Amino acid sequence: MDPIRIAVVGVGKIARDQHLPAIAGNKAFSLAATVSPHDAGVEGVSHHKSLDELIENGPAVDAVALCTPPQVRYDLAVQALNKGMHVFLEKPPGATLSECVALSSRAEKVGTTLFAAWHSRFAAGVAPARAWLAERRIESVKIVWREDVRVWHPGQAWIWEPGGLGVFDPGINALSILTHILPRPVFLKTATLEIPANRAAPIAADIQFRDTAGAPIHMDLDWRQTGPQSWDIVVETDAGTLKLSNGGAVLTLPTGAEHSEDLEYPGLYARFANLIRGGRSDVDIAPLRLVADAFLRGNRQTVDAFHD
Known part of the structure; x- marks a missing residue:
């Protein structure tokens, strides 16, 4: 089975400390690209300043991990879902509950996986x-x-x-x-x-x-x-x-x-791969609802x- 080609959008501390090592350690994924207007990305991996640029000029991508601040995540998620990409949402999954509900509905409509990732x-x-x-x-x-x-x-x-x-x-x-x-x-x-x-x-x-x-x-x-x-x-x-x-x-x-042993992010990516392979989503908003x-x-x- 071919690996899932994934792009990491938002290359900050959490991406470098957790996401990139977890992706590298999971054979179900291959890191196809990174996206950040401020970071230079990873040596040997296609890098782009925006998701628009990746979609227009970058390599083919099956999934994205959105590691941006939550205030800008909704538009990026919709853009990815509309292109048929599976979407991994860092916590919190959105800036509002309504955004999360809308994203869940969009993922169901287009038939892709949406994963609200609660690493703890x-x-x-x-x-x-x-x-x-x-x-x-x-x-x-x-x-x-x-x-x-x-x-x-x-x-x-x-x-x-x-x-x-x-x-x-x-x-x-x-x-x-x-x-x-x-x-x-x-x-x-x-x-x-x-x-x-x-x-x-x-x-x-x-x-x-x-x-x-x-x-x-x-x-x-x-x-x-x-x-x-x-x-x-x-x-x-x-x-x-x-x-x-x-x-x-x-x-x-x-x-x-x-x-x-701490296996939080490896566990998240194993879960994401299983959801994608099974054609399912996991968008639990109970923690955000309490906030x-x-x-x-x-x-x-x-x-x-x-x-x-």
């Missing part, structure tokens, strides 16, 4: 955590997702703009795990968003969710963490405590801890200006 769901501890929780009564959940924005997003102005999500850019990773491992749906009760005086998106958030059985879920997000970073989910159940730490890589059950609810219902508090 492929962290080593997530699948076994989901299986263990399926047979337990959930009593409460606590999420602490605290990191230093200067380390993880230096100089990235887009992330502070409308649609950039602010602290929910990493926080949505926790929500992608939460909505995947809990056996019941989750919805928002209250939220407080702390927004710097010179920015449009929050730098911190304190959120109360609950599931449909009434279990309380507390989420603590903060981009001002220095020193050790915190990416932890603790679930109290009738059979003891489950903890996912290090972004889901480490699972601790009452019987002990398990730590496996939208926080912006819809959250109480906004202005805090000190933030400067890189």
Whole structure:
């Protein structure tokens, strides 16, 4: 079977650190091209300044991985879908819920694969955590997702703009795990968003969710963490405590801890290849829906200006 010829659109840190190595390590794909107006691309691989240029003058491409900021992703995705390309959407899959719904409808109409890729769901501890929780009564959940924005997003102005999500850019990773491992749906009760005086998106958030059985879920997000970073989910159940730490890589059950190799992006591309081969799409917007609810219902508090 011939490999899927894929182009990476948006060659920034996430593309170089995760997407390109994952594509290189998966025989189902071959890197046909890169697209970026700012980056020189990969040596020996066809490079283009825009998707228009790739379509007009570049090599044949079966699929694209969109690694651009979410605010510009919709038009690129529609353009690719209309050309019969399969589309991999980095998280979050769009700047709005309506964009995601429209893209899903377009992919179904043209008969191509659309994949909303939640990489944290492929962290080593997530699948076994989901299986263990399926047979337990959930009593409460606590999420602490605290990191230093200067380390993880230096100089990235887009992330502070409308649609950039602010602290929910990493926080949505926790929500992608939460909505995947809990056996019941989750919805928002209250939220407080702390927004710097010179920015449009929050730098911190304190959120109360609950599931449909009434279990309380507390989420603590903060981009001002220095020193050790915190990416932890603790679930109290009738059979003891489950903890996912290090972004889901480490699972601790009452019987002990398990730590496996990080295979998030290789797992994503294996999933994408399977979807393409099976003629299916996977566009789960539950994590983004919870973020939208926080912006819809959250109480906004202005805090000190933030400067890189």
